Structure formats: C-alpha cells, structure tokens
C-alpha cells in the first residue's frame with residue numbers, strides 16, 4: 407500500500423473532546439495544511455501566526471499532507487512551532503495523480519492552449535492534481551477519518567486578529583456546514599463546461615438540492631448560468647461530513663467522470679462553492695467576519711461593528727476585500743431566486 411497509518415507520525419496523539427485552556431470542550435476538529443517540502447518556510451510562518459492568534463489557546467491538533475514524504479527538516483521545523491500535536495501524512499497515489507483513463511493527448515493539447523492564453527496555472531499538471539485532491543479526496547485521507555471539522559491553512563497566509571471564540575464550536579452550535587472569509591470571481595476560461603455539468607447533475611439528482619439553498623449567490627438567473635462567484639477556498643472552516651455525504655460524493659464523481667479537472671482546470675474553490683450553495687441551506691454557510699485573513703493579494707479585515715477593535719487587528723479595515731464584493735451576503739437572497 408502507498409500509505410501505512412502511523413508510519414509518518416510525530417508528536418502527541420490528537421486529544422479530542424478534552425477541555426482546552428478554556429472551559430469549553432473542543433470540537434472534533436483539526437487544522438489542515440497541504441504542502442510541499444519546498445513550502446517549509448511559508449508553512450512555518452503560517453503555523454506560527456495561527457498558533458499565536460488562535461491555537462495556543464485552544465490546542466487543536468494539526469495534520470499536514472503531501473504526495474511526497476515530508477522531509478525531516480519540514481517535520482522538525484513545523485513541530486517546533488506547534489503547541490498541540492501534529493501528524494504528517496502521505497497522500498495515496500490514486501488520490502493525487504492523473505488517472506489512466508484521462509486522454510493525455512487531449513489534456514496536453516488543452517494545457518498548451520491555456521498556457522498560450524496566459525491562464526494562471528493553465529499549463530500545470532501538478533496544480534490540477536492539487537485542485538482535484540482538494541475537491542474530492544483530502545477528507546478521505548486515513549489521518550482525517552477521526553475528525554469531523556477542519557480549518558484549511560496554506561503556507562504564507564496571515565491571520566491579523568486575535569481569535570478568542572472557537573470557530574469550530576461556533577459551527578457546531580449554530581448548525582453550520584461551511585465557513586469562509588473571502589469571496590471571489592473565477593476565471594471563466596478555467597471552467598468552461600463546469601456549470602453545464604452541474605446542471606445535468608441537478609437534473610438527474612434533484613433530490614440533493616436543499617430547500618432554501620444559496621443558488622442566488624452564484625447565479626443571477628435562477629440557475630441558467632454561473633456568475634463565477636465562489637468562496638476563496640485557501641481559507642475554509644468546514645464539515646468534512648458534508649463532503650463525505652451522499653450528495654457531495656455523487657456530485658464529485660459526476661464531475662470527475664467528465665475529466666474536467668484535467669481537460670479544463672477546474673478549481674476546488676468553484677467545485678466546493680457550487681456544492682455548498684446547492685446542497686446546504688444558505689443559513690448553514692457562515693461568513694467569518696471576525697477572522698482577519700490574508701492570502702496574497704487579498705485581505706479580509708473585520709468590518710462588523712466592534713470586531714476590529716475586539717480582535718486587536720493589525721490589518722487596515724479600510725482595505726478589506728472579499729465578502730464586500732457581495733455586500734449583503736447571505737441576506738440578499740430572495741426566495742424567488744432560490745432554486746429548489
């Protein structure tokens with residue numbers, strides 16, 4: 407087998423459902439980072455910041471994943487800045503690499519064309535592997551099976567404010583499924599046939615579409631076309647049980663079967679966002695206004711009343727980007743616009 411549980415393990419076992427420094431019990435959650443060995447400097451910086459702003463107070467376990475074994479340097483330097491426990495896992499080959507049934511000639515021709523058209527990562531196979539893994543596989547990794555919730559973190563991101571309230575417990579107590587900080591438009595050239603694939607899936611499986619969904623967030627015409635809006639998935643606080651559920655599993659399979667992750671360059675952000683907007687109720691989607699977050703080149707700086715002060719945020723509240731793009735998310739959906 408590609409992966410032996412426990413094979414690649416450093417640190418203490420993850421202590422879940424035990425009290426942290428606060429009196430609040432922890433949620434069944436992990437902080438997750440996918441990274442390459444070469445990302446080590448940025449990975450350490452992200453971990454250091456999130457530990458300072460949040461995790462030294464809460465003690466959630468970290469999981470790192472990579473399709474290559476993590477180097478001793480990576481494990482040592484990352485472990486050095488973690489206050490709780492950490493596990494390093496290897497991604498199984500069949501969760502990562504381009505499947506054999508993909509027509510490589512067709513895929514390569516499309517990559518060349520997209521590169522010539524200057525589409526970001528248009529010529530990259532590894533980026534496509536990453537997007538497909540983040541869309542349909544990470545939550546199946548053996549190290550993540552014990553967890554329900556995850557906070558996705560990338561190398562070289564920034565957290566600008568104190569996080570004093572446990573976001574996982576917030577999600578759990580308020581019946582949320584997906585949390586974001588920044589929303590964005592996708593490049594149409596990366597997903598030319600994605601929406602048609604989604605529409606076909608919905609037509610074949612109408613039972614999965616939630617009542618009171620957030621379709622109006624991503625379609626301005628009741629589902630006819632996609633307006634390219636998505637949650638920027640380099641930050642996610644969400645339920646893996648949502649991805650593991652029947653609706654998303656069937657949806658991912660239908661999408662993957664078209665080969666669109668390789669023939670086009672479907673990102674995990676629109677793939678996740680469309681599913682969340684369709685299969686969850688809109689009140690199960692949460693905007694984490696209180697979490698100051700930066701991933702180059704955009705920053706979300708808390709705008710809600712008193713949040714910037716309360717979080718002692720270092721970011722400039724005048725320069726926040728993101729949910730401001732959709733000023734009233736998620737309150738501006740009229741029931742007429744909701745597709746169900």
Ligand code: GDP
Nearest residue numbers: 440441442445471472473532533536560561640
């Ligand atoms: P961008 O944010 O869309 O520009 O993409 P990134 O380069 O930041 O990649 C997204 C995430 O996937 C980051 O956490 C990267 O460290 C990780 N990542 C990207 N490509 C690879 C890869 O080939 N292997 C591994 N292990 N991680 C990758």
Ligand code: MN
Nearest residue numbers: 560561640701
């Ligand atoms: Mn990134």
